[in-house]
Structures are given as C-alpha cells and as structure tokens.
Amino acid sequence: MADLLQQVAVHRDVDAFRQLFQQYAPRVKSYMMRQGADPNTAEELAQETLLTVWRKAALYSGEKGSATTWIFTIARNLRIDRLRKEVPWQELPEGHNETPSSDTLPDEVVSEAERRARVQTALASLPQDQHEVVSLSYIDGLSHSEIAERLNLPLGTVKSRMRLAYQKIRDAVEDLK
Amino acid sequence: MAITHHADDSTLMSYAAGTLPEALSAVVAAHVAMCTDCRRELATLDELGAILLADLPGQATVMPLPRQPAVEPAPCSAIVRKPSAAAGTIPAPLTRLVGKDLDAIAWKRLGLGVWHLPLPLSANATGDLRLIKVAPGQIMPDHGHGGAELALILAGSYTDSIGHFGHGDLADLDDAVEHQPIADREAGCICLIASEHPARFKGLFARLVQPFVGL
Ligand SMILES: [Zn+2]
Numbered sequence: 156m157a158d159l160l161q162q163v164a165v166h167r168d169v170d171a172f173r174q175l176f177q178q179y180a181p182r183v184k185s186y187m188m189r190q191g192a193d194p195n196t197a198e199e200l201a202q203e204t205l206l207t208v209w210r211k212a213a214l215y216s217g218e219k220g221s222a223t224t225w226i227f228t229i230a231r232n233l234r235i236d237r238l239r240k241e242v243p244w245q246e247l248p249e250g251h252n253e254t255p256s257s258d259t260l261p262d263e264v265v266s267e268a269e270r271r272a273r274v275q276t277a278l279a280s281l282p283q284d285q286h287e288v289v290s291l292s293y294i295d296g297l298s299h300s301e302i303a304e305r306l307n308l309p310l311g312t313v314k315s316r317m318r319l320a321y322q323k324i325r326d327a328v329e330d331l332k
Numbered sequence: 333m334a335i336t337h338h339a340d341d342s343t344l345m346s347y348a349a350g351t352l353p354e355a356l357s358a359v360v361a362a363h364v365a366m367c368t369d370c371r372r373e374l375a376t377l378d379e380l381g382a383i384l385l386a387d388l389p390g391q392a393t394v395m396p397l398p399r400q401p402a403v404e405p406a407p408c409s410a411i412v413r414k415p416s417a418a419a420g421t422i423p424a425p426l427t428r429l430v431g432k433d434l435d436a437i438a439w440k441r442l443g444l445g446v447w448h449l450p451l452p453l454s455a456n457a458t459g460d461l462r463l464i465k466v467a468p469g470q471i472m473p474d475h476g477h478g479g480a481e482l483a484l485i486l487a488g489s490y491t492d493s494i495g496h497f498g499h500g501d502l503a504d505l506d507d508a509v510e511h512q513p514i515a516d517r518e519a520g521c522i523c524l525i526a527s528e529h530p531a532r533f534k535g536l537f538a539r540l541v542q543p544f545v546g547l
Contacts, residue, residue, distance in 0.1 A: 172398055181390025188391060201393050209398040224375075227382040231350040240456040241354040244361035244425060245347065274379050292349040293384045299346060299480075310506075314342040321341045321377075328376055 160222045164212035176205050179223070183230045190234050190296040200237060204230045221267055234296065270331050277327035285320040288313055335367050337501040343482070344370065348377035355459030355526035358425070358451075359482040359502070362524055365423040366500040422486065426524065430463065434487055434522060437463065445470040460527045466490075466515040472523075479528035481505045488519035 162171030180201045187197035207229050208215075215225055225247070232243035281289070291297045291305065299317075303310045339347070339360055346352040347360045364370045422432055429451050430437060439447035445467030453461055463486075466472045472490055482504055489498040492513040497503055515521035 167400055169398065173395060176393075176395045179386075180393040180395065182385055182388045184391040184393050185388040186385055189388070194391070197391065198393055201391075202396050206396065206398060221379065221382065223382040223386055224378045227385045228378055230385065231381065235350050241454045242358075242457075243350070244354070244357040245350060246361070246364075246425075270376075271379060271383070274376065275383050278380065278383060289345070289380070290384060292346055292351050293381050294388065296349070296351055298351045298353065299342065301351075314340070317342040317345050318340070321345050324376060324380060325373070 160208070160212055160215065163209060164215065172205075172209055175208065179226050180205050183226070186230055186294065187234060187238070189294050190238055192234075192238055196237075200230070200233050204233055207233075221271060238296075266331055270328050273327040273331070274324055277324045281320050281323060285316045285323075288316045289320050292317070335369070335498075335500040335502075337495070337497055337503060338367065338370055339363060339482070339502055340504040343480070343504055344373055345377055348374055348381060353459045353480075353528050354453050354457035355461040356480060356482050356528060358453075358461050359484050359524050359526045361425040362423040362486075363484050363500070363502040365425050367502075437465075439463075439465055446472075459529065462525055464521075464523050464525050466521045466523075468515060468520040469517045470515045470520070472513040472515055472521065479506075481528070482526045484524045486522045486524060488521040489516040490514060490521045490523075491516075 159171045159175050162168040163175065183204045184194075184197045184201035187200045188194065192200060204226060208226060215222070228245065228247050232245055232247060235241050235243040235245075278286070278289070287306070288302055291302045292299075297305060299310060299313050302308075303313045306313070338344075343352065343356070343360065347357055352360065360370075364374060422430060422434055430449070437449055439449055442448045442464075447465040449463040451461040451463065453459065464472070466488075468488075482502060483497075484503075485497050485499055485501050487499065489496060489501075490513040491497070494503070497513070513521075
C-alpha cells in the first residue's frame with residue numbers, strides 16, 4: 156500500500172495508481188452508497204477520492220498514519236461536503252510535509268502495521284451491540300440521535316456503547332503510543 | 333497550563349466518523365488544534381474508520397485516466413496540524429471565520445458584561461455556533477438543557493460545579509448537565525460555544541438577560 160503510494164508520489168506511476176484504484180475505489184463507492192448516495196454519485200465521489208490521492212500523493216507523509224487512513228479521511232470529508240452539504244472541519248493528514256514519505260523509518264512502518272493489526276483485532280472482538288453503533292456511525296453516517304432513533308434506544312445508551320467500544324480499541328494500542 | 337478537559341469519547345468518535353453536527357465539529361476542530369492528546373486519539377479513530385472502510389464489499393467502479401498534474405495548489409480544506417495553543421491566539425481552524433486576533437473581534441453587546449459574535453454555518457446545518465465574551469466575575473450563559481453543547485475556552489477561564497475550565501479546555505455538556513459557570517474574576521472569559529439545536533439559544537438569551545433585569 157505505502158509502496159504503491161510511493162510509486163504514485165515519486166514516479167507518477169499510472170500502473171501503481173490503477174492498483175490503488177482497484178483496491179479502494181470500489182470500497183469508497185460502497186461507503187458513499189451506504190451514506191445515501193445514488194450509484195452514479197457514489198461512483199463520482201469514489202473517483203474523486205482516488206484522484207485526490209493521485210494529485211496529492213506527494214504531499215502525503217506516511218508518519219501521519221497509513222495510506223488507507225488517508226483515503227478514509229478524504230472520502231469522509233468529501234461525503235460531508237457533497238452529501239451532507241456541510242463544511243468538513245475534520246483535518247486531512249496532509250499539507251505540511253512537502254516531501255514524500257521515503258524517509259519513514261523501518262521501525263515506524265512496523266509499528267504502523269502493528270497498530271493497524273491491533274485495532275483490527277479489537278474491532279473484531281467487540282460485542283455485537285458495540286460494533287453496531289460504531290458501524291452505524293462510521294459507515295452509515297448516523298449521528299448519536301439518529302442511531303438512538305434507528306435502534307430505538309435512549310441516547311445515553313448509544314453514547315455509552317460508543318465509549319465502551321472506543322475504550323477497548325484505545326486499550327489495544329495504548330502501549331504503542 | 334495543561335489542558336485538562338477534553339471531548340467525551342463518544343463526541344470524538346462521531347467527529348472522526350464525520351457524523352457530529354457541523355457546529356459541534358467546529359468546536360472539536362478548534363480544541364484538537366490546541367490539544368496534543370486529542371490529536372493522538374484522532375489518529376486511532378481515523379484508523380478505525382479506515383479499517384471499517386476496507387472491510388466493505390466493493391462496488392464495481394471505472395477508473396478515469398489520471399492527468400499528469402501541474403503542481404497542486406495548497407488545499408483549502410487542509411487545516412494546520414501543529415497545535416497552536418498560545419494564549420490570546422485563535423486556533424487555526426477558526427481563523428477562516430474570525431481572523432487571527434482575539435482583540436480585533438467586533439463584539440456585539442448582548443447585555444451587561446456579555447458580548448457575542450454569531451458565526452456562520454452551512455445553509456444545511458441546524459446548530460448554532462458563536463463566540464461569547466463575559467466580563468470578569470460575571471455569571472455566564474447557562475448551557476446544557478437541550479441537546480449537546482460544547483464550549484471551548486479561548487481566553488480567561490470559568491468555574492462551575494464540574495470544575496475549573498482554562499485555556500484550551502473543552503466542556504462537553506449534554507442534557508444531564510446543569511451548571512452555572514462564573515467567569516474568572518480578573519480575566520473574564522472568551523469561549524467558542526456550539527449547540528446542536530438552533531432553538532437552544534433562545535433559552536440561553538433569556539437566561540443571559542435574567543440576572544440583569546432581576547427576574
Ligand atoms: Zn483534548
């Protein structure tokens with residue numbers, strides 16, 4: 156992943172971009188559709204997300220998180236901007252480091268992969284009710300009150316399930332910080 | 333002075349998920365720009381989003397041929413990442429709306445010892461976002477009686493039943509919280525306040541006027 160991004164950043168390698176696109180654009184399209192976009196709009200937003208990666212790969216620094224995380228933040232902000240028609244206040248991990256991430260230390264790469272693996276394990280081991288609110292929030296784009304309405308639960312229950320989920324994920328990566 | 337009050341975990345998670353209402357997101361963004369702890373938390377929360385995204389089943393897409401670009405201009409949506417917590421300065425995400433200098437803000441008087449500056453939101457957003465300035469020793473606008481509210485201290489401090497809130501601290505209040513903050517007796521207090529509901533501030537204005545007319 157990071158290597159592909161590197162190829163795109165340094166060599167403007169279209170084949171590397173194609174691999175990135177094939178891996179992520181279908182998922183970003185899926186994400187946009189879950190957030191309420193029709194298939195055409197979702198397709199456009201998926202293309203736009205990946206074209207942003209193409210254009211800005213040189214600005215991206217691997218230290219700021221994995222490439223997938225970068226793609227997620229681009230897709231999230233595009234969704235807020237285009238589907239919700241609000242201002243995305245969330246920052247994108249870009250814009251400061253002008254050089255490509257070729258100088259990322261091997262240790263950092265390892266700990267990044269480790270971190271990812273741990274979050275993944277923690278997420279997979281969440282009780283179903285906690286996993287559900289996390290997924291409704293991230294993937295279906297529902298606010299706390301919308302989740303409460305959807306699940307017919309008190310708002311406080313939704314929030315406490317989120318806190319519990321978050322606590323487990325935080326515990327899983329605590330010693331990596 | 334270290335920041336001791338942060339966003340609730342559920343607030344921060346919604347912010348990362350992109351589902352926190354716009355007005356509340358603005359306050360979290362401003363806090364995050366001042367708070368190293370929350371920036372670290374967000375890295376994990378963004379990572380969580382990435383994993384959930386990668387787990388989705390794909391939908392067939394067509395790749396457009398990317399153009400060899402000229403140099404990309406600085407992205408306007410990018411927000412400066414370095415914490416900027418110097419006292420009296422405005423956190424980077426907010427400068428787009430209010431400029432860089434707290435002293436240069438064109439306050440509108442709201443009542444005795446209280447000034448405000450309403451901030452614009454997108455046409456689609458339903459909440460309320462504004463700066464509030466309160467004179468030293470003054471009882472502050474009471475928040476916390478309908479929907480989520482966030483208050484970020486930009487200058488001075490206040491004290492209420494929850495504790496002492498100083499520069500960079502974020503008060504994350506929901507319906508359950510009832511309190512009566514008093515602005516610092518010497519420095520007063522300047523906060524960025526967001527409410528989930530627009531109607532919320534009607535109550536607030538009533539309460540603002542209350543102490544002055546002796547109701
Ligand atoms: Zn914080």
